[in-house]
Amino acid sequence: xxxxxxxxxxxxxxxxxxxxxxxxxxxxxxxxxxxxxxxxxxxxxxxxxxxxxxxxxxxxxxxxxxxxxxxxxxxxxxxxxxxxxxxxxxxxxxxxxxxxxxxxxxxxxxxxxxxxxxxxxxxxxxxxxxxxxxxxxxxxxxxxxxxxxxxxxxxxxxxxxxxxxxxxxxxxxxxxxxxxxxxxxxxxxxxxxxxxxxxxxxxxxxxxxxxxxxxxxxxxxxxxxxxxxxxxxxxxxxxxxxxxxxxxxxxxxxxxxxxxxxxxxxxxxxxxxxxxxxxxxxxxxxxxxxxxxxxxxxxxxxxxxxxxxxxxxxxxxxxxxxxxxxxxxxxxxxxx
Amino acid sequence: xxxxxxxxxxxxxxxxxxxxxxxxxxxxxxxxxxxxxxxxxxxxxxxxxxxxxxxxxxxxxxxxxxxxxxxxxxxxxxxxxxxxxxxxxxxxxxxxxxxxxxxxxxxxxxxxxxxxxxxxxxxxxxxxxxxxxxxxxxxxxxxxxxxxxxxxxxxxxxxxxxxxxxxxxxxxxxxxxxxxxxxxxxxxxxxxxxxxxxxxxxxxxxxxxxxxxxxxxxxxxxxxxxxxxxxxxxxxxxxxxxxxxxxxxxxxxxxxxxxxxxxxxxxxxxxxxxxxxxxxxxxxxxxxxxxxxxxxxxxxxxxxxxxxxxxxxxxxxxxxxxxxxxxxxxxxxxxx
DNA sequence: ATAATTGATGCAATCGGTTGCATTTGCATT
DNA sequence: AATGCAAATGCAACCGATTGCATCAATTAT
Numbered sequence: 009x010x011x012x013x014x015x016x017x018x019x020x021x022x023x024x025x026x027x028x029x030x031x032x033x034x035x036x037x038x039x040x041x042x043x044x045x046x047x048x049x050x051x052x053x054x055x056x057x058x059x060x061x062x063x064x065x066x067x068x069x070x071x072x073x074x075x076x077x078x079x080x081x082x083x084x085x086x087x088x089x090x091x092x093x094x095x096x097x098x099x100x101x102x103x104x105x106x107x108x109x110x111x112x113x114x115x116x117x118x119x120x121x122x123x124x125x126x127x128x129x130x131x132x133x134x135x136x137x138x139x140x141x142x143x144x145x146x147x148x149x150x151x152x153x154x155x156x157x158x159x160x161x162x163x164x165x166x167x168x169x170x171x172x173x174x175x176x177x178x179x180x181x182x183x184x185x186x187x188x189x190x191x192x193x194x195x196x197x198x199x200x201x202x203x204x205x206x207x208x209x210x211x212x213x214x215x216x217x218x219x220x221x222x223x224x225x226x227x228x229x230x231x232x233x234x235x236x237x238x239x240x241x242x243x244x245x246x247x248x249x250x251x252x253x254x255x256x257x258x259x260x261x262x263x264x265x266x267x268x269x270x271x272x273x274x275x276x277x278x279x280x281x282x283x284x285x286x287x288x289x290x291x292x293x294x295x296x297x298x299x300x301x302x303x304x305x306x307x308x309x310x311x312x313x314x315x316x317x318x319x320x321x322x323x324x325x326x327x328x329x330x331x332x333x334x335x336x337x338x339x340x341x342x343x344x
Numbered sequence: 345x346x347x348x349x350x351x352x353x354x355x356x357x358x359x360x361x362x363x364x365x366x367x368x369x370x371x372x373x374x375x376x377x378x379x380x381x382x383x384x385x386x387x388x389x390x391x392x393x394x395x396x397x398x399x400x401x402x403x404x405x406x407x408x409x410x411x412x413x414x415x416x417x418x419x420x421x422x423x424x425x426x427x428x429x430x431x432x433x434x435x436x437x438x439x440x441x442x443x444x445x446x447x448x449x450x451x452x453x454x455x456x457x458x459x460x461x462x463x464x465x466x467x468x469x470x471x472x473x474x475x476x477x478x479x480x481x482x483x484x485x486x487x488x489x490x491x492x493x494x495x496x497x498x499x500x501x502x503x504x505x506x507x508x509x510x511x512x513x514x515x516x517x518x519x520x521x522x523x524x525x526x527x528x529x530x531x532x533x534x535x536x537x538x539x540x541x542x543x544x545x546x547x548x549x550x551x552x553x554x555x556x557x558x559x560x561x562x563x564x565x566x567x568x569x570x571x572x573x574x575x576x577x578x579x580x581x582x583x584x585x586x587x588x589x590x591x592x593x594x595x596x597x598x599x600x601x602x603x604x605x606x607x608x609x610x611x612x613x614x615x616x617x618x619x620x621x622x623x624x625x626x627x628x629x630x631x632x633x634x635x636x637x638x639x640x641x642x643x644x645x646x647x648x649x650x651x652x653x654x655x656x657x658x659x660x661x662x663x664x665x666x667x668x669x670x671x672x673x674x675x676x677x678x679x680x
Numbered sequence: 681a682t683a684a685t686t687g688a689t690g691c692a693a694t695c696g697g698t699t700g701c702a703t704t705t706g707c708a709t710t
Numbered sequence: 711a712a713t714g715c716a717a718a719t720g721c722a723a724c725c726g727a728t729t730g731c732a733t734c735a736a737t738t739a740t
Contacts, residue, residue, distance in 0.1 A: 009463075011726055022690045027728060034729095035687060057462035058397045059726035062695050067394065069442070069464075074431060088424050091443075095410065099445030104464065106405070106442050107427075109435030126393035127345075127696095128405075128440070265631070292628035295601070347696055358720045363698060370699095371717060395696035398725050 010051040019047035030055050070098060070318060071106045071129030073120045075113070075136055084233075084262060085290045086307055090135065090157070093311025101319050103130075117143040124152040131318045131328075133157060133311070140201050155318040155328050157310055159203050168321070168328035170314040172305045174204055175211040177336035178257065181285050181303055182215025185255045188344060190283060194227040194253035196241045196263050205230070208259055227253050231263040238266025246274065254282055255344075261286040261293050264300055268343075283344040299341030306334045346387040355383035366391050406434060406654060407442045407465030409456045411449070411472055420569075420598060421626045422643055426471065426493070429647025437655050439466075453479040460488040467654045467664075469493060469647070473539050491654040491664050493646055495539050504657070504664035506650040508641045510543040511550065513672035514593065517621050517639055518551025521591045524680060526619060530563040530589035532577045532599050541566070544595055563589050567599040574602025582610065590618055591680075597622040597629050600636055604679075619680040635677030642670045 012030075016023040021040055028034035029044045036044075047053075061067045072094060074087065098105045106129050110116040116136065120143065123129050131153030134143060144164045147154050156169035185193050195212040197205045209228070216223050229244055231237025238258055246252040258264040264286030268278060276282050278298055286293060289304035313332050321328035348366075352359040357376055364370035365380045372380075383389075397403045408430060410423065434441045442465050446452040452472065456479065459465050467489030473480060473496065480500045483490050492505035521529050531548040533541045545564070552559050565580055567573025574594055582588040594600040600622030604614060612618050614634055622629060625640035649668050657664035 012728095013726080023726090024691080024728075025689060027726095028689090031728075035689095037688060040688080054458075054461035056398075056726055057464045058394060058403065059695090060728075061394045062392075062398050062697090062726080063728045065695070074427075076428070076431065087427075091410075091423075091427065092412070095412065095443065095445040099447070104442055104444050104459070106440055107431065108440050109431040111435070123440070125390035128393045290627065292626075292631045295628045295633075296631045297633045348698095349696080359696090360698075360721080361719060363696095364719090367698075371719095373718060376718080392696050395725090396698075398696080398727085399698045401725070 009056075010053045012053075012055065014051055015044060015047045015053050018051060019043045031060075065127075066322075067128065067130050068102060069104045069106050069129045070094075070315065070322075071108065071120070071123040071132040072135065073108045073110050073116050073123070073132075075110050075116050084260060085288050086260075089307035090311045093308040093313075094133065094315050096308075097312045097315035097319070101316075103319060113138045113141050113143075117141055117146065121146055121150070124150050130322045131155070133314050133318055136202065138201050138203075151327065153318055153321045153326075153328050155314045155321075157314050159207060161203065166329070168317055169331045170310050170317065171331070171333060172307075172310060172336050173333045174207040174305075174336075175214065177303055177305075177338075178208045178211025179215040179218065180211075181257055181338060182212055183219055184338065185257070185283060185285065185344070186215065186219035186221060188255075188283065190255040191221055192224070192227065192251065192253045193221070193255045193257065194229065194241070194245050196229050196231045196238060196256060196258040196267060198230060198233040198237075198259045198263070200230050205259060212257065224251070231258065231266065233260055233263065235262045235266040235269075238263030238268075239270045240266075242267050242270025242274070256282065256284045258284070258286050261288050261290040261300060261302055264302070264343075265292070265296065268296065268300070279343050285338070285344060289339050293339070294341070296343075298343045301341045301344045302339050303336050304339050305336045310334050345392075346389045348389075348391065350387055351380060351383045351389050354387060355379045363391075367396075401463075402658075403464065403466050404438060405440045405442050405465045406430075406651065406658075407444065407456070407459040407468040408471065409444045409446050409452050409459070409468075411446050411452050420596060421624050422596075425643035426647045429644040429649075430469065430651050432644075433648045433651035433655070437652075439655060449474050449477050449479075453477055453482065457482055457486070460486050466658045467491070469650050469654055473497060474537050476537050487663065489654055489657045489662075489664050491650045491657075493650050495543060497539065502665070504653055504666055506646050506653065506668045506670070508643075508646060508672050509669045510540055510641075510672075511547040513639055513641075513674075514544045514547025515551040515554065517593055517674060518548055519555055520674065521593070521619060521621065521680070522551065522555035522557060524591075524619065526591040527557055528560070528563065528587065528589045529557070529591045529593065530565065530577070530581050532565045532567045532574060532592060532594040532603065534566060534569040534573075534595040534599070536566050541595060548593065560587070567594065567602065569596055569599065571598045571602040571605075574599030574604075575606045576602075578603050578606025578610070592618065592620050594620070594622050597624050597626040597636060597638055600638070601628070601632065604632065604636070615679050621674070621680060625675050629675070630677070632679075634679045637677045637680045638675050639672050640675050641672045646670050 012023050012026045015026045026044050029036055029041050094105055108119045110119045133155050135157045156167055158171050160167045160169050229241040231241045256267050278284050286300050286302040289302040293300040293302045317328050348359050348362045351362045362380050365372055365377050430441055444455045446455045469491050471493045473494050492503055494507050496503045496505050565577040567577045592603050614620050622636050622638040625638040629636040629638045653664050
């Protein structure tokens with residue numbers, strides 16, 4: 009592979025001239041520009057992006073760590089939508105996306121740090137925030153641009169973030185169910201250490217309070233985002249059929265499907281006897297029978313907004329700031 | 345951010361010694377190692393990966409271009425599975441994944457070239473191969489390691505590749521349908537310029553021939569991988585109900601869903617009057633009613649195998665070679 | 681005709697590591 | 711005491727661009 013110096017020799021100019029021709033921002037006479045371009049073509053020259061990055065201290069790359077902590081992760085619509093949003097904006101703005109895998113929360117933290125500390129990316133979007141690992145704090149110490157998808161933990165309230173209105177949206181779902189006449193509503197949440205789940209739980213409690221309904225502790229269950237978790241939640245919440253919930257809100261569709269299966273096995277009709285609302289509006293939600301009502305969370309838009317925010321900040325040379333809350337929307341189908 | 349020279353000064357050694365401590369492969373006395381490590385800790389030093397890459401001419405990164413050419417792309421299970429396979433192996437082997445977006449086939453080609461030519465990645469996995477754009481040829485001229493997911497075009501038979509046994513698998517599905525008594529079987533294919541579709545079509549023809557069945561040209565339709573394409577395929581193939589197909593094979597589940605909708609609107613019962621087999625075993629396939637029989641293509645395993653092959657070659661300093669064909673498996677549900 | 685200005689290009693230091701080769705040091709051999 | 715050897719470290723060139731400053735030529739202003 010030829011370098012800028014080879015081209016310079018061939019075109020009989022100084023390497024810096026070649027550099028200027030390729031990086032655009034400089035005055036070059038049309039004659040030499042042509043000569044350089046011609047030489048470059050002959051030698052099949054392409055500037056080396058790594059060398060350029062070293063020199064300008066910019067990689068035109070943003071990083072993201074994707075956790076593969078539970079099995080359904082890649083199947084659920086969260087991941088594809090996230091990627092779609094990230095890629096869409098990266099592409100639009102001339103960036104690439106550097107994706108690192110990781111193996112559990114602790115490791116996610118390590119990987120993210122590594123990408124930033126070693127300057128492989130100009131900034132990073134952080135997706136999962138766990139309350140028990142201070143990823144955000146560590147990351148900020150490096151002061152590399154950072155945008156969070158999800159709410160920031162309390163001690164980092166000033167970090168930039170974009171999220172769905174989980175709390176409000178969940179409250180609305182509960183109010184909607186209450187308004188349909190349900191008085192015993194269960195919440196099946198996912199991993200209780202994640203902040204999304206905490207927000208949703210707050211929304212649930214808000215909604216119940218708003219509707220003037222009592223909450224039984226056994227109506228709150230964590231299905232850990234997996235289908236089987238939903239299935240088991242049914243078992244746990246229906247020990248006593250007389251006081252069992254008449255409606256379920258599940259924090260993702262996978263769990264909702266598990267709940268549906270659990271109910272069906274007990275001969276409970278949905279929506280006849282029990283109503284069910286899922287979250288994410290996964291592709292399968294529409295095709296279940298009964299069609300699953302689901303809270304559609306605008307993940308793609310969230311990822312896109314976060315990426316814009318990040319790139320804006322990178323290009324201004326500032327730390328990203330501010331936040332956005334995007335609205336979710338309940339898709340009504342037959343399960344209520 | 346501190347550099348290797350700062351650490352060297354602090355530890356009173358030569359920069360090259362610091363380098364050796366961090367890159368591991370050299371003999372360093374335990375005493376100086378400790379001194380260097382200590383200095384590094386004090387200065388919060390992390391080696392700069394970009395500088396390292398420039399020097400060693402390796403990025404520990406592999407590239408992939410993901411096309412967002414049609415809408416269902418991110419929803420279909422192909423994309424998440426592909427990413428899962430790529431990431432799994434990259435992570436395992438200490439690589440990162442550089443993802444570039446693109447906008448159509450021509451551009452995919454350009455982006456891939458760019459990643460390689462500018463040395464942003466040590467190798468690349470190419471996913472879509474179109475017969476009308478010689479991406480592979482261009483890419484090979486750069487002789488950077490390259491593995492294809494899918495069959496190579498005829499003129500590049502020696503490039504490394506990994507694929508599903510599309511032709512055989514499709515043939516088997518046709519034989520299976522024929523064996524169930526179907527004599528008029530339709531093929532709804534997707535983009536006819538893509539090589540997958542060509543392979544599937546060959547498999548279809550093989551299967552029909554094998555079963556001694558005639559093929560009518562109007563039974564072959566291209567739904568362009570979208571649900572609506574499937575829907576329209578029903579219209580096109582059922583102008584004359586008397587000679588219309590009694591079974592459909594669709595090259596993805598989205599199209600199968602479209603076909604299902606088309607048939608339902610015409611009051612045709614599945615599987616009572618017409619049978620249907622989709623491809624990919626998307627999450628929704630199981631939850632349709634009737635449950636959609638679907639050919640499960642092991643995309644995740646394919647991506648994983650391709651990545652292994654690529655990294656093996658990179659680390660040996662060779663061009664990847666050879667190929668693998670992974671078996672698909674028909675998941676039987678109620679739609680047949 | 682001379683000075684001042686502008687435009688185009690060259691020069692050389694720099695970005696932050698790596699690595700082949702040379703040198704020094706410490707220790708074992710004879 | 712002299713020699714040989716290996717382990718540890720230093721030296722300096724290099725990876726391939728970028729960029730502030732200097733220089734020189736060609737215009738323009740006076």
